[in-house]
Amino acid sequence: MLNKTGVPSLSLIKTKFPEQNKLFKAKAITECYEEIPCNPCSTSCPFEAITIGEDINKLPVVDFDKCTGCGICVYSCPGLAIFTVALKKEKAIFKIPYELLPYPKVDETWKAVNRDGLVIGEAIIKKVILKPKQDRTLLVEVEVDKNLLYDFITIKE
Amino acid sequence: MIFKDLVIIGGGPAGLSAAKIAAEAGVSCLIIERDPFLGGQLIKQTHMFFGSEKQYAKTRGLDIAKILIDDCLKHQDLIEIMTSTTVVGLYKDKVITTLHDDTYNKIKAKSIIVSTGASERFFAFENNDLPGVYGAGAVQTLMNVYGVKPADKVIMVGSGNIGLIVSYQLHQAGVKVLKVIEAASNIGGYKVHASKIRRIGIPIETRKTIKRAIGKDKVEQVEIVSLDDDWNIVDNSSEIIDVDAVCISVGLIPQRNLLSMIDIKTKFIKELGGIVPIINEDHQTSDKDVYVCGDVSGVEEASSAIVEGYYTGLIAARNLGKEHQDFKTLNIDYKNQLLNLRSGPFGKKTLKGLEIMKEDANVK
Amino acid sequence: MRIKEHPILTFPEKKKIWFTFNGQKVFGFSGDTIAAALHALGVMTLSHSLEMKRPRGFYCAIGNCASCNMIVDGIPNVRTCVVSLKEGMVVKTQTNKGDLNDI
Secondary structure (H helix, E strand, C coil), rough: CCHHHHCCCCCHEEEEEEECCHCCEEEECCCCCCCCCCHHHHHCCCCCCEECCCCCCCCCCCCCCCCCCCCCHHHHHHCCEEEEEEEEECCEEEEEEEECCCCCCCCEEEEECCCCCCEEEEEEEEEEEEHHHHHCCCEEEEEEEEECCEEEEEEEE | EEEEEEEECCCHHHHHHHHHHHHHCCEEEEEEEECCCCHHHHHHHHCCCCCCCHHCCCCEHHHHHHHHHHHHHHCCEEEEECCCCEEECCCCCCCCEEECEEEEEEEEEEEEEECCCEEEEECCECCCCCCCCCEHHHHHHHCCCCCCCCEEEEEEEEEHHHHHHHHHHHHCCCCEEEEEECCCCCCCCHHHHHHHHHHHCCEEEECCEEEEEEECCCCCCCEEECCCCCCCCCCCCCCECCCCEECCCCEEEEECCHCCCCCCCCCEEHHHHHHEECCCCCCCCCCCCCCEHHHHCCCHCCCCCHHHHHHHHHHHHHHHHCCCHHHHHHHHHHHHHHHHHHHCHHHHHHHHHHHHHHHHCCCC | CEEECCCCCCCCCCCEEEECCEEEEEEEECCCCCHHHHCCCCCCCCEEEECCCEEEECCCCCCCCCCCCEECCEEEECCCCCCCCCCCCEEEECCCCHHHHHH
């Protein structure tokens, strides 16, 4: 699937998630399935929660006990392949990278989109963060239905 | 005639890096660049780069260009820069003829580093010469350097990193990318790039190719067909799509024309992108005073071109009698960086190509 | 067509540069190459093939391919994708391989 369409399978996606009971706080999900020479997620993490090691081709490994869900890796990943997610009651709160216009605004309702680019529900914009250190990659906090946990990936106006 | 110790032909990532290190070692150099500005193809890369901190990972390509240019400007006493200047002749006695506006000039160098990069590969299909059939890199130049929207509706042919990245950048510029087609059975580029464009609604379809472009004075439609596993066209698979541009991203070819003028030994190594100069470990060609680095010596990512540039600048300076004060440390560091960049699955091809080259590299 | 808004890049307004294209007075902006300015004006045909006289647009935009060769200020075979636009330039579509006697 991934090699032919760019869409990872559900079972592959799940390998990157911790147990759901760990998601009471936000955790980084590194959707990096292929060895490429790249390590900013690891070097940018202030909590040493993401390990790649000497060989920068290795896949990142997240220590979910150390990960605070701060989101620094989300805008540091050159592949825009990292997001954070937390479960709050019936909702999943995601922090995603975003580099398209127009920018979303807080309290707007956008479309929730899956890895196939299809609309799968609604996403309520909770926070829109753009600091100089993010270098033009927006960090958008959105709230979607909990049952979209493994499907949601981005937003569309 | 101008006399120079080291002339660097091509002011892209490899050339700029080479100049910086050579100048640090005390060599006076001249960078000759055909474009009106330095930076090569980095100046149109709006995405963050991979690699590690040493190759400026997570910095956007256009900002890496600024860093490399600034590094050179810090050595203004030693680095001379000629832009909008094309090298039109290279001679065995290290004389370089250049053209700037209407003026020809002659430069005599002790050593030359050729860092001319690569050009976009083209391929055969009916009406491939219609205006509107563009190299993907050309489209990137138009929109990211000049701010000109290349088209409204495009199809991307080829799913290597350039095809995937440019598709994303077209979308950012407000251009509709209808789909990315790939003749091979798998996506060629990094999957993170593929996923990034798939989620914004751009389909990637493997085992498909373009059969022809349709239009009178410009591209109006394309015919797409499916391929079977033996690369034959599948019956009744034809699909006609309305587009106003076709972007071709089917790979790069090392730009070695200048090297042919001085009979540098070359070899066809498909893993490195085609015909490449044969070089030794020191990046010396069959003429020991002519070095190459970056894509001209084998097509790779820009991160590798930067490190190759540093390495070649270091060696060329030493051979000119100016050993860098940190020569030993840097020498090992650059080699390790290159090895690290090439040690994953994507680097296998380059490593294989370099192995093949070693068989011929008795040119020391 | 010019890009006005972009999530990563900014394109501040630049000085207008007037030039002539096939006898018509048109303008681009400072910093443009000839080919970029023409493309922004919607001009896609820059030259013609030598035998069949088929229209040719640009292909590589970085001075490699010669598909954008035009006659600029009377000089044929100018790679318009790497030559900066200048005030008052006279640009013409090229239909032959370029002849010194034409200059």
